[in-house]
Amino acid sequence: MSVLVYGVGVSDFGRQPFTPATALVATAIEQALADAGVDAVDAVYFGTVYGEMGSAQRALHRLGITEIPIVRVENACASGTTAFHEARAAVDAGRYERVLAVGVEHMTSRFDRGAIAPDATDAEGASGMALPALYAMSATRYVEHYGVDPAALAQVAVKNRRHGTLSDHAQFRSEVTVEEVLESRMIAEPLTLLQCSPISDGAAAAVLGPPRGNGRDVRIRASALRSGALWDHRNGRVWGYDIVAATARDVADEAGVDVTDADLFEVHDAFTIGEVVTTEALGLAPEGEGARLVVDGGTALGGRSPVNPSGGLLSRGHPLGATGLAQIAEAVWQLRGEAGARQVDGAANAVVETMGGGVSGIDGNACVVAMLTNERAERRR
């Protein structure tokens, strides 16, 4: 069965220490229901990483969403797109008519302002192998292995911050220069502060259902979920290449078109190196040439393959459980032609990719890739 996205919603993203997670969830869900034109759903998949026991049911109960099946899912940074993937499968199987996928994270309640060091009570903190450190190691390996100028990585931040100025949904809406990126505080060499996605609170949601004869709905053409190692030191691939490439192949098999044929890409730029490697894993550039693609403008709005027209995580912020559904929201707005100043003209297909890593943990990771389609635009081709 075709499964459609009826509507999407996002809360503000940013540091909102005094706005509880339940309020962020309420905003995202109310928007998504209104956008979908429905007033109730039959089941919910709720993506959140740091939510306490039972927090999904509690947040939804306050909105009157109760009695129905609610499943909290957690797949690290891919929690939001995992909720989306499972919601799609549930509609596809005919288990439910209308399913809500929602994701939220209140990062400021967990991380001190500006602190990069994680909570010392978890494995990440105990090992000292925080995610910025893991990404920094892969960036170091990448630039050495391919002979890339680290300044090329900084161009990812420059591009995405420029895109972010075109969005009402971004935490950061100001441009930065490559010099500013490189001269910002060093977090984990070679990654400077402006090459790391910020601490952010936010929620995002999507309402899914079967075809209902509404031409505005966006079709989920394919969706895949995989697990795998963050990297394997026995081969030359840096962070996340293999798992993203394999998941993208699954999506291409289901969609019947190459992933590279999509008109825009919302990918997981938690750190600049992440976007570069992902563009290669998706096939937008040969291995080792993703950085050059950025420098040449190929992934900018107006370029051949716009990547992160929303501004990405580097602009929008990265409330873990919300991120995947915020990417879905951007894809939907683009495919409906509602993306305003950052609209990719005539967008017919959009690809979303999220990759979530276990900490202290090169050894367990989740990746979701999905392709969404505006069927009328697709048929005009």
Add this chain to the structure above:
Amino acid sequence: MSVLVYGVGVSDFGRQPFTPATALVATAIEQALADAGVDAVDAVYFGTVYGEMGSAQRALHRLGITEIPIVRVENACASGTTAFHEARAAVDAGRYERVLAVGVEHMTSRFDRGAIAPDATDAEGASGMALPALYAMSATRYVEHYGVDPAALAQVAVKNRRHGTLSDHAQFRSEVTVEEVLESRMIAEPLTLLQCSPISDGAAAAVLGPPRGNGRDVRIRASALRSGALWDHRNGRVWGYDIVAATARDVADEAGVDVTDADLFEVHDAFTIGEVVTTEALGLAPEGEGARLVVDGGTALGGRSPVNPSGGLLSRGHPLGATGLAQIAEAVWQLRGEAGARQVDGAANAVVETMGGGVSGIDGNACVVAMLTNERAERRR
């Protein structure tokens, strides 16, 4: 499609502070795969409450279970049965052939030995409304409202501890008297220590798949998941009655038989009052008469409706994410006639019920009820 349980496995349950969660998971999965006679699965639903970000993928990667879709689910104490419910739906939809449902909790790493007070950093700790307190309030209301002798609640512990002596899988395998139960340390009036399930580490797993012509497989006749309030002060119902009753009705509708027709029941006796209310919500006793049913022996092995032949959570222990799948394992053993000294003769149908509550949190809860069937025994009727 019929969905079958091919095999189940459980680790030891008990205080195992020096056995890591990954080792418990490995034991449960290896047993379940061997019991199922399969050497690989196509997807995993992984139930755990306190697992860190990405911990599901990490634990499984070490067992060589990777690349496939892995979804961590968390629905409080119902996390294990939520994994089971979602795994069943995935097989039913034809998404995968063989699906592993696994659950684990390493309670001793989170809770100090013997400490009932929860972590002060979570909502439960901040409010002081720990689960024993919430259950104690419902027990107080129950005994007052129905004029029940609190000693009748203690009989649940006496029965389940007696059942536990017949199991190799229980954390506690010794009998207790009603006097010992009532005279044990007061935790939250009227609930004494021996009326509370213990801190326990453990894992449990089940392998599900479509029919394969193996007469030993157990069929999942029905399964339902609901959310709802823990209790509603505006009506007379105590803890969890309404949500359990509604979920049991869903199961009866799907199964085409009354839940009360089952030959045995594995239910969520995290506290003695929980079992009493659940037997009423399942329809085994009229409201207010569940305590009498225990006193009269109706829910003991040999009685009309054996409840918790395994010894329940009060004997087996309660590693949150593992509990639901340990209940499933007991149901499967009973239906295969492999339950040894605690076997319910000729068991054809078994009901499993798990109820998981949000903390600080009368307002968000999850419940799973499932009915499993030995089809040959069922046909002989």
